[in-house]
Amino acid sequence: MADYLPHTSEEVVDMLDFLGLSTLDDLFAHVPAALRLSQGLDMAPGLSEPDVADIFAEYTSANEATLANLVCFAGAGAYDHEVPAVVKMLGSRSEFVTAYTPYQPEVAQGILQAIFEYQTMISRLSGLPIANASLYDGATALVEAVNMAAGSTGRSKLVISAGVHPHWRETVRTFAQGTGHELVIAPLVNGITDWSAVDASDAAAIVATYPNYLGFLEDLSVPKSLATQNDALFIACGDPVAAGVLKTAGQWGADIYVGEGQPFGTALSFGGPYLGLFACTEAQIRRLPGRLVGETVDTEGRRAFVTTLRAREQDIRREKATSNVCTNQTLMAVTAAIQLSYLGTHGLREVATRCAQGARYAYDQIVALDGVSAVSDQPFFREFAVITSQPADLVLERLVADGFLGGLSANSLAGTKDGSLADPTHTLLISVTEKRTKAEIDSYAAALAKAVK
Amino acid sequence: MTMRAQPGGRASSAPLLGNGTEPTIFEMSVAGRSAYQLRTTHIPAKTLEELVPSAHLNPDVVPLAEVSERDLVAHFTRLSHRQFAVDLGAYPLGSCTMKYNPKFCDSVAADPGLNSVHPGAPAALTQGWLRLMVDLEEKLCEVTGMAAATLQPSAGAAGELTGLLLMRAYHEARGDVRKRVIIPDSAHGTNPASVTLGGYEVTTIPSDERGLVDLDALKKVLGPDVAGIMLTNPNTVGLFEEEITEIAAAVHEVGGLLYYDGANLNAILGVVRPGDMGFDIVHMNLHKTFATPHGGGGPGAGPVAVAARLAEYLPGPKATKLADGTYDWVQPENSIGRVHGWHGNAMVLARALAYIDVHGGDGLTRVAQHAVLNANWLRHRLRHVLPAAYDRPCMHECVLTASAFKQQHSVKALDLAKRLMEKGFHAPTVYFPLIVDEALMFEPTETESLQTLEAMAQALEEIAVEAAETPDLVRNAPTATPVSRVDEARAARQLIPTEDAAQR
Known part of the structure; x- marks a missing residue:
């Protein structure tokens, strides 16, 4: 019996007595008996915090796509920025x-x-x-x-x-x-x-x-x-x-x-x-x-x-x-x-600039690869889309083996019925934040070169 | 009765270090000062002008604060000292279920195995998250007596609107055009606002002298154009709708659906379930019932559970367990579509599941029992000071009335509430529900001790004496808080919503 309730059993008795009641069930006497659960909820009994932590360890270990496991090049509205201590x-x-x-x-x-x-x-x-x-x-x-x-x-x-x-x-x-x-x-x-x-x-x-x-x-x-x-x-x-x-x-x-x-x-x-x-x-x-x-x-x-x-x-x-x-x-x-005050006028500008620098550096490495081409020659800021010769979902799967969450497939966001893209199944969205290093981008480009073959 | 320890547990109303004003972060700013540090990346440092066509660039620099890390910490720590919170003391804000938020649940959510996962990562790489969501859905369905649920809505109001869209989809699939949704006059304001956004008209029905739905009045407004009814049970005066079975039968008879506003679910956990009462659609406020912290006004989470015949319309994609034991995102057959940019407030969902697992079925039932015990004890303890608006057993909260204070001493419910804050407790909800004169709604929750409840009762007794003897003290309260009463009319009349407006 683990919970966060303060009353001792003696106090519960005293409090019920103060109300002229004898059991906790009496508090619900005005709830129609036909509606009341006679056996309680069909749910396992309570566990201690350490026991529940063990259950949650099973959830966390089944998530392969953590930042500790995979270097993140995925964006599309959710970005891997530094959050300082x-x-x-x-x-x-x-x-x-x-x-x-x-x-x-x-x-x-x-x-x-x-x-x-x-x-x-x-x-x-x-x-x-x-x-x-x-x-x-x-x-x-x-x-x-x-x-x-x-x-x-x-x-x-x-x-x-x-x-x-x-x-x-x-x-x-x-x-x-x-x-x-x-x-x-x-x-x-x-x-x-x-x-x-x-x-x-x-x-x-x-x-x-x-x-x-x-x-x-x-x-x-x-x-x-x-x-x-x-x-x-x-x-x-x-x-x-x-x-x-x-x-x-x-x-x-x-x-x-x-x-x-x-x-x-x-x-x-x-x-x-x-x-x-x-x-x-x-x-x-x-x-x-x-x-x-x-x-x-x-x-x-x-x-x-x-x-x-x-x-x-x-x-x-x-x-x-x-x-x-x-x-x-x-x-x-x-x-x-708090974050914007930490960054300040120049820090936010620096983060934005570094995102753009990283994205351009990655773009230049990636569109030079065989099997990868740009979706458009339009200017971009911190993320961009490319067409891959293999289906984007397959490319992403192969990149995982090399330690990368290599972006998102347009298909996974928009579906094939969206119509705004010529070929969503072969479109890969790639995002770069201020956290990505030149070494990470170079390895990513090398892994992508293999993955699109 | 015997008090087994001294009454106690009052927070200080004054900030930790006096009641001086705190400058804004912009007022602390000194050009050229900075706190930020960034990773060394070795990426070629091109200028913005080289990277982006000039037509897209802002010719101006947008100013933010420029402070040192030390000043940043001092500023926000001082702001935190000017803020009441559950972790400081009792917060009996009726209808808000401000119970203690277990730290364990926060620690679960802080695990990078959950919080460093990108929401667009393929299902194969996020099996833990999908399983967590399926497990939570199953437990929420058991608690509510429903068949399936969506976890996407971010808050109670988002859940309400989602539920109304489900109601609409259900009727439309039957070629059934319906126009009205019925709401009692005691309902939360989000209910009628959601009905309008759901494309329906509101029909308000009065409460009877018991504070309950007037069944005859309800029957008079029922008809084939009624899409459904939205009810809170226990209702917003803290009373159980004893005729709920008859209400459900009457609404179902005209083809309408019953929507359960889960704001007060804490009162009935493991005791009685909305599904068993006849409800078809239920939203839950995980930030109330399942103890996820309110964050100063959010985030919350407002999952919506439905009866089997509505499951096909739920928002999607939904985390689903497949026959082979793996998990994937599946779109319900006739889904109304997304109601959130991704999968809902996932970290809030994880906290709620941890809370449910710690309590289990038996613990959740005790939560409801003790919440109702505390509310009734406080109601009874205060009966000679502040009488209940309806003199009958309450559920998890009690609505008391200060109308005698107003008549005898020209001291209003608001004044009593403000004075209570000076005595180390948060105020109750005041002037809600609208149908009670000078309403003070107390929801002590199950996590406050008897000693804290007694201390709160004694504080209110002291205030009652003050109202008679030194009424100005109460009318002018609080004065020991970081600020005294604020000029709300001026805030609206001379609107200053930003620092820049202040300087114009």
């Missing part, structure tokens, strides 16, 4: 980890101020004045963005680049079953979006991404003018590591920025919890999803922080709320603020 430790402080939503600002200034600092950082990186306190992840942040655009324009058509991560597009499609939004996908040609192929009239939003999921940089002035011509909102999705180095979403004229914040201090974590980044113009603030922290003063005139513009939110507006978001990813937002 200081960020891990500060982000694990139990005052941050075990707090609830800051409903009582007098005893939640720590979280509130950290979020305020986070909002400032995301606002600057996106080039937009308003950033919220976080959403679940990039994909669901995009869902909130298209809902904002639909609410703002009173329209339901969404024109989305096929360069937007396939999982994000699929997530938007799922939630459109409830909102009734119509999706129009602008195809990729030569690795970048062909906006001329779509009818954007009556669109609520034009959704572009930089870099796109194949890694290529697109000229966002094209979707921006499409949005302007059709009175639609312009939503720019973007890699946050590249965000301050490349033109910001705001500089491209975006109304809304959406990003996946995992690269800011969160481990790969098998996909979650990650961090949905969301920023927008002041014009959209009344439709902002989720929480927003603002600066104010207390009764003594001291600076204080508090969640604000609460009238947008579900607990007050109920069925008329702009979003149903309540719990978000605050701990990841706090961690991002």
Whole structure:
């Protein structure tokens, strides 16, 4: 019998006695007897922590794709960045980890101020004045963005680049079953979006991404003018590591920025919890999803922080709320603020530059190989896509033997029915972060040369 | 009754080193100072201009803070000292299940064998993760009495909307166009917000004088255009819906489905199951019931479990055990599609499974028993200070009313809650549910000791005396906290959401 309950059996008796009851079962006397479980749950009895640790060792040992086992060249929205010890430790402080939503600002200034600092950082990186306190992840942040655009324009058509991560597009499609939004996908040609192929009239939003999921940089002035011509909102999705180095979403004229914040201090974590980044113009603030922290003063005139513009939110507006978001990813937002402060102005720039340097170095080695060719000659930033002579899944399997998670097959993300790629089964997405050394890239290229034969 | 130790366990309301203000990280910044260190890579150091066409580059440098590692640590450590948390003391925030978060579960999640795995890695290389997810799904289904589950939703609200989309898919597959979802007036705000996003209209029904669903009122609004009903049981006033079988029968009779909001699942673990009550769709808040830490507002996880006839619509791909004993991702036949960028909040899922395994079936039942014991003890202990809104046995939380304080002393529920924080406890939930006047909702949870509950009760008794004798002390509380009451109206009127807005 292992658990975390404090009462001794004598105390339980005393407490029941205080209530005029004799057994714990009596507490449930008003629950209809016919519904109650007579034998309890059909589940093994409790185990001690060391016993459960043994069970978990079986899970962990069955995961071959750990960073300790395989050098990671996989990206596509989840990146193997360095998370320094200081960020891990500060982000694990139990005052941050075990707090609830800051409903009582007098005893939640720590979280509130950290979020305020986070909002400032995301606002600057996106080039937009308003950033919220976080959403679940990039994909669901995009869902909130298209809902904002639909609410703002009173329209339901969404024109989305096929360069937007396939999982994000699929997530938007799922939630459109409830909102009734119509999706129009602008195809990729030569690795970048062909906006001329779509009818954007009556669109609520034009959704572009930089870099796109194949890694290529697109000229966002094209979707921006499409949005302007059709009175639609312009939503720019973007890699946050590249965000301050490349033109910001705001500089491209975006109304809304959406990003996946995992690269800011969160481990790969098998996909979650990650961090949905969301920023927008002041014009959209009344439709902002989720929480927003603002600066104010207390009764003594001291600076204080508090969640604000609460009238947008579900607990007050109920069925008329702009979003149903309540719990978000605050701990990841706090961690991002810590990581970005660790890196600072020059560190983030250096990380972004090193990613681009590594990606270019890897690209030059890899496209020179027999059996590998570039998907496109478009510029890229920190990841790129190549066509392999053997199926990409087979290539990845062979690379494992040489100690590499050699990227992701486009097929595994988009499936063969996506249509945005000529040959997804032979398309390999390769990502390089600041962690990858020249020696690792050289060995990887040598292993890839064998694997594509 | 006998108290076997001194009452105790109050946190200090003041920050560790006084109540001075903390500068923002930007105010601490000095140009040229830095903390970062990067790996030596030996990769040719080309400039950004050589790597990226200039049309794509930002001509400006985006400023972040420039601080030393030492200042970084000091700043965020000081911020942590300005923050209440479960690890500091009792957090009886009703409806939020702020129980103790076992450290073991965090240590499990910190294992690189779980947290250094890329979510896009092939299934053959992530068999441990897929097995973990299948095992968790099976256990969550046993707890709820359902047939299958998705682990993708990131939070309770995401689970609700997923459940409503499942409801929609189920009806549409039958060529059945339905328009309305019924919600009691005591429901959480996420319920009606999710209904709208699910493409349905909300029909609100009143609670009766017992605080329960009014069965007659429900029957009056039922019809063939009703897609379903969303219920929390025990409901948001902490009471068990005793007529749930009759409610389920009435909704099913018109072809509707029953959605179970799992916010209060902690009360019934191993005692009674949503599936056995007649529910078709259930979401769970793993960050409540299964003790994964709330992180200051997230992350959570909101898995959704369903009855067998809805399994084909679940989000995919789903981790699945194949006939040969290996695991793979499988798309349910008529899946509504993804509701998350990858596989859900995986690290939260791992923590929850560790918590379930430590407790086992017997331990989970004890969790519910002790949660209900603590709530009833506190309700009864406080009966002469703060009466219950509904004078009947409660489940895991109790809703008390401060309406007498408001009438007699012009001291409101909010004032009492604020003063309690000064006495070393977090505030209860106030003004929810909306149907109770001057509501104070206490959820002590099963992990608080009798001595802590007694200390909290004594603190509330002290506050009751203060409300009569020195009401301004209560009305102006707290003053010993890092900040006193904040000007919320000014925050909204003169919006300053970033440091840059502050300086304009």
